[in-house]
Structure formats: structure tokens, C-alpha cells
Amino acid sequence: MNVELIQNASHLLRGELSPEAGIELDLPIADIQPYALLLEQSDMPALRRQRLLSIYIAIKLALQRHGECEGTGGGEALVRKVLDGDYLYSLYVQLCLKWSEIDLLAKLAPVIKQIQIQRAEGRAEDDRLLTSLEQYVQLENHHIRRAI
Amino acid sequence: MKPQLTLDEALDISLRSVDREIENMVKYDKDIPRSSALGKSIVELVRSGGKRVRPLMVIVGSRFGPSPDRRKVWRLAAAAEFIHAASLIHDDIIDDSPVRRGQPAMHIKLGVSGALHVGNYMSARVIELLSVYSAERERYVYDLSSLATTQLCLGEYQQLSHLFDYDVTIDEYLEKSRNKTAQLMATCLKIGAQSAGAEENIAELLYSFGEKLGMAFQIRDDLLDFTQSAEQLGKPAGSDLRKGQVTLPVLFALRDKRLAPAIRAIGPDTPAEVTDAVIGKIQQSGALDESERLGRRYLDEAESIINRLRTFPAHRDLQTLLHYFGGRES
Numbered sequence: 001m002n003v004e005l006i007q008n009a010s011h012l013l014r015g016e017l018s019p020e021a022g023i024e025l026d027l028p029i030a031d032i033q034p035y036a037l038l039l040e041q042s043d044m045p046a047l048r049r050q051r052l053l054s055i056y057i058a059i060k061l062a063l064q065r066h067g068e069c070e071g072t073g074g075g076e077a078l079v080r081k082v083l084d085g086d087y088l089y090s091l092y093v094q095l096c097l098k099w100s101e102i103d104l105l106a107k108l109a110p111v112i113k114q115i116q117i118q119r120a121e122g123r124a125e126d127d128r129l130l131t132s133l134e135q136y137v138q139l140e141n142h143h144i145r146r147a148i
Numbered sequence: 149m150k151p152q153l154t155l156d157e158a159l160d161i162s163l164r165s166v167d168r169e170i171e172n173m174v175k176y177d178k179d180i181p182r183s184s185a186l187g188k189s190i191v192e193l194v195r196s197g198g199k200r201v202r203p204l205m206v207i208v209g210s211r212f213g214p215s216p217d218r219r220k221v222w223r224l225a226a227a228a229e230f231i232h233a234a235s236l237i238h239d240d241i242i243d244d245s246p247v248r249r250g251q252p253a254m255h256i257k258l259g260v261s262g263a264l265h266v267g268n269y270m271s272a273r274v275i276e277l278l279s280v281y282s283a284e285r286e287r288y289v290y291d292l293s294s295l296a297t298t299q300l301c302l303g304e305y306q307q308l309s310h311l312f313d314y315d316v317t318i319d320e321y322l323e324k325s326r327n328k329t330a331q332l333m334a335t336c337l338k339i340g341a342q343s344a345g346a347e348e349n350i351a352e353l354l355y356s357f358g359e360k361l362g363m364a365f366q367i368r369d370d371l372l373d374f375t376q377s378a379e380q381l382g383k384p385a386g387s388d389l390r391k392g393q394v395t396l397p398v399l400f401a402l403r404d405k406r407l408a409p410a411i412r413a414i415g416p417d418t419p420a421e422v423t424d425a426v427i428g429k430i431q432q433s434g435a436l437d438e439s440e441r442l443g444r445r446y447l448d449e450a451e452s453i454i455n456r457l458r459t460f461p462a463h464r465d466l467q468t469l470l471h472y473f474g475g476r477e478s
Binding site (some may be wrong): 018020021022038048066067069074076078079080082085086087089090091093095096099102105106109110112113114117118119121 | 258
């Protein structure tokens, strides 16, 4: 089971979130599990798996918060969701830079951009995120195995 | 009488070229379908005008380095405007503002979700384009890190959590203004300088200059909310306070023991006529002069930095920016 990885990644992300943002990590576990499983089967060291999963959680949360805005009646609830999404989108960039995951950032940027284009056209193709991360993990595994 | 030059003319930068560079960020995106509403909305937004202060600052910054690479500098300049424009789109949702540059705001045209996607697209496009630098990894990391809007968001959170909070300190107000406004302006000058190979101490001086200019700009913006007429503002005077934003003039007015209780009594449900009366008293108090003085102090500090950069011909451009932001003669 990947419970420990999910817990560690959530703990790591909580430590990176500014208390001023007051963001709760309330993503359904089913949204995190597929990527956690992928990472657990990878050859990456434990800390890197946690980092990659916390970056993924930040992006998924950003997508979730902005995705919920339309149904929010307005007022402070809407403002919080807009701000949370904005903050999490910028945080994932900062985390990639902080943890030297530059190739991952370069891989993710066009995917996140395409997701926004699809969403604007009324098509939610958020699965692209998991697909591209799956490819990234496979590539990294390949690099790690070649280096051994 | 000699007509007054606009900022771009005074800096000898073609605004049309800047705008073209910004539009190209969308036009040359192969992922945007030709008929895309998102693409059209961004082009419309660019064409609706704007002074392009941030791109101009990137270009001015590049004049302090020995080897400006025009392509890189202009791409960074366009990226800075994209980041700024994206934040304005989301700000209009947050502030519930229906108009931007005389036209319906993006969320009025496309709905809240549509506007959010446009803003998010613009931010993601900047990251994608800057990754062209991947051969120069350090440069890429630095530029991206500088343009990330985490601080800007924190400024918004700070503002939100202090609505109608009359115990906020002047230091907290200044910190919020630094995060919300000054940091991006400072960054524009600095990354422009660094992209042209300027020495680190010069880039730091430019950052400091931009930060002080940004602070003065925010203070002036807060003052205008009290000093301009409703016609000039396009909204009632004192709108910030009506929405619960405790700005610098209010903080200074709170130091007046006779005025403070009336200010502290203002909340979200206060009748407009009561708030109007308090705003009138703030306007007549010394709070506006005190705010003006603090703004001027930032401009004085910015001017002293120009003096340290006098060996660069481009120091005149900094004087032009100072004049623009502070209404000062160079």
C-alpha cells in the first residue's frame, strides 16, 4: 500500500505551504493513489518520490480549487478558491525549482497549459497530467537503471 | 507648447513592438486552435491598451548590462506583462470589478471559470516559453523563480485576512504592498539587467530602485482613492475603505484619537452615508499629507540610487521612471 508515501508527501507539502494561505489538503485519496502507486514502483529514492508526489498534489489541488469556482456563490468563498488555486500553481513552480526538478517543470508547463486550453473549451482533460507524469517516471527509471 | 512625451516615448522604446511581442506569445502557440475564444480574448486584452510599465522596466534594466540579447530581453519583457495581465484578470474576479481598461472585465465576458483558465494559460505559457532557456539552466531557474507569483498571492491573502482590521500595523501594510506591487516591478528591472550580463551589485541596486518606486506607486494609488473625484476614479471616493481595505491614509488617520473611534466603527454593514462622513474627515485630516510624505521618502531613496548609477547613460531612464511614478522633474 502507498499510504505511507501519501502521508509523507502530504506532510512535506504542508511544511511548504505558507500558514497565511491556510490551505487544507482535502484532496480525495483516490485522486492521489494512481500517481503514488506509479512512484512506489519506480527506482527513485524515497525522498524524491515524496517530493514528486507533493508537487502532483499541489497541482491537483490547484485544478480542484479553480474547478470549484463556478459553483461558488461569490463572496469570500470564491475569493479563497481563486487565491488558493493561484497560490498552488505558483507553489508547484517554486517547489520544482527548489528541489531542482527542472526537467519535470519543463515537461509539466505545456501539459498544464493544454489542460487550461481544454478546460476553456469545456473539455476537462485533466488525465493528461497523470499520463505525462507516468512518461516522466518511466524516463527517470530508464536513466537510473542505465546509471547503475 | 511642447507636447508631453508618454513613458515609452521618453524611454525611446516602441510600444507597438512591445505589444507585438506580447501578442506573439499567443499567436505562435501551436496548441491554440485558430478559432479559440481563449486566444481571441488574450489578443483583445492586449489590444485594449495599457502602459506596459513592467516590460518597459525589463528593457530599461537591460541597458545596464554590457551584452543585451534583444530577443531574450524582449521575450522576458513580454513574459512580465503576461504575468501582470494574468494577475489582473484574477484580481478582477477577487475584487468583483466589472470593468478593465474601459471594457467588460474578462470574467464578465467569459464567466469566472473562463477567465480563470485564461489567466492560468498565460502563466503556464510563460513557464513554457522561458524553458527555451533550458540550455542556460541557472538563468532559467532565476527568471522563473523571480516571476513566480507566490509573493503576490500572499499579499492578497494578507489583504483578505485584514479586511476591516484596524489593528493592522504600518509595517504589515508596507509588507503587503511590497508583496502585491513592488516585488514584480523590482524584479523586472533586475532580470532585464541580468539578462544583459550586468554585474550582480548593479542588478541589486536596480532591484532596490524598483522596489522603492513600486512602494511609492502603491502609496500614490491608495492616496488617489481619497483625493480624486468619483468621476475621475469611476467609482466612489474611499472605495478601498468601503470594501474593508485599510490603506495607509486610514492607518495614519487612526492615530488621531478623535477620529479613530469613527473609523473603527466602519464595518461591512455600515450605511454608505456614515462611511461618507468618515471618509470626508479622513480627507480633511493630516493623514493624506503624512501618506504623501512617506511616498516622497521612497522616491527620495530611489533618487539616491540613481546617483549611484550615474556612470551608466541609462541612469537617465531611471530618472524618467522616477518622474513618471512620482511626478518629479528629472
